[in-house]
Amino acid sequence: DVVLTQSPATLSVTPGERISLSCRASESVDTYLHWYQQKPNESPRLLIKYASQSISGIPSRFSGSGSGTDFTLSINGVELEDLSIYYCQQGNSLPYTFGAGTKLELK
Amino acid sequence: EVQLVESGGGLVQPGRSMKLSCAASGFTFSNYGMAWVRQAPTKGLEWVATISYDGSSTYYRDSVKGRFTISRDNAKSTLYLQMNSLRSEDTATYYCTRGSGYGYWGQGVMVTVSS
Numbered sequence: 166d167v168v169l170t171q172s173p174a175t176l177s178v179t180p181g182e183r184i185s186l187s188c189r190a191s192e193s194v195d196t197y198l199h200w201y202q203q204k205p206n207e208s209p210r211l212l213i214k215y216a217s218q219s220i221s222g223i224p225s226r227f228s229g230s231g232s233g234t235d236f237t238l239s240i241n242g243v244e245l246e247d248l249s250i251y252y253c254q255q256g257n258s259l260p261y262t263f264g265a266g267t268k269l270e271l272k
Numbered sequence: 273e274v275q276l277v278e279s280g281g282g283l284v285q286p287g288r289s290m291k292l293s294c295a296a297s298g299f300t301f302s303n304y305g306m307a308w309v310r311q312a313p314t315k316g317l318e319w320v321a322t323i324s325y326d327g328s329s330t331y332y333r334d335s336v337k338g339r340f341t342i343s344r345d346n347a348k349s350t351l352y353l354q355m356n357s358l359r360s361e362d363t364a365t366y367y368c369t370r371g372s373g374y375g376y377w378g379q380g381v382m383v384t385v386s387s
Contacts, residue, residue, distance in 0.1 A: 261322070
């Protein structure tokens with residue numbers, strides 16, 4: 166199984182800051198890597214698909230990059246509403262797997 | 273507007289069965305592969321099963337293979353998950369999702385396996 170390692174596990178942020186979240190795969194997943202945001206008691210929401218493709222309705226401050234085994238989700242100017250858990254997920258090989266998540270909290 | 277509405281969850285004893293349904297609307301259901309993803313209480317997300325747009329192909333994680341069956345009725349725009357021989361570790365919120373790169377999710381349905 167492809168293991169996705171997300172770092173850091175928790176990130177303390179200040180509103181307005183530019184941040185980067187990392188997702189590292191145990192083997193290449195090409196660009197079959199997606200990012201989700203999940204707020205408490207809500208369903209996950211797709212932020213970025215296929216490593217860097219934007220999603221309609223998602224604020225432009227969210228962007229993704231990477232291919233192969235190293236991926237990054239960037240938030241350019243964190244807002245309070247962005248405080249939540251972020252998961253990466255690979256759809257390259259079965260079983261599809263998710264990372265353990267990165268929690269954004271207020272500094 | 274795309275909508276996915278799950279139903280059928282609840283409390284069930286270990287070893288028993290339960291069937292989840294997901295009613296889809298707002299898109300042409302028969303054009304999309306669908307999946308079930310679950311989340312145990314306070315835990316992360318876990319892919320469970322995927323079915324192709326026409327139901328001809330299905331895929332499962334090892335821990336549910338032989339116990340769970342994903343199926344669909346394109347005439348009714350409904351996705352199903354038949355869960356047999358349930359175990360305590362199957363306790364989770366189960367989400368219905370669309371496609372790969374899960375752009376749409378249902379609200380989730382809680383399944384609790386306990387005696």
